[in-house]
Amino acid sequence: MAEIRVAETTECSLLNQSILHPNTMSVMPDPEISALLVELRAYCKEKRGRLRHLAVELGVSDSLLANWFSGHRTPKITKWLKLEAVAKRIREGK
Numbered sequence: 001m002a003e004i005r006v007a008e009t010t011e012c013s014l015l016n017q018s019i020l021h022p023n024t025m026s027v028m029p030d031p032e033i034s035a036l037l038v039e040l041r042a043y044c045k046e047k048r049g050r051l052r053h054l055a056v057e058l059g060v061s062d063s064l065l066a067n068w069f070s071g072h073r074t075p076k077i078t079k080w081l082k083l084e085a086v087a088k089r090i091r092e093g094k
Contacts, residue, residue: 041069058082
């Protein structure tokens with residue numbers, strides 16, 4: 001049998017982007033992802049055009065970003081990492 005190695009805790013939490021809801025067996029986004037998306041959604045709502053600018057910066061369509069914000073889709077890990085970097089930059093005011 002091949003040995004299974006467990007990644008560091010931070011990597012595991014990023015790889016485990018969603019969990020199955022026990023009652024419906026549907027996929028629910030991780031609370032950390034949800035909180036970040038709520039923060040970025042509020043940022044986009046503050047000023048017209050921010051959603052489009054953010055979508056371009058992330059390399060996704062406006063509709064995909066809107067689906068992330070509404071909870072219909074969950075970002076893949078590569079986009080999640082970009083979302084974190086953008087949120088950090090926004091918080092720092094850069």
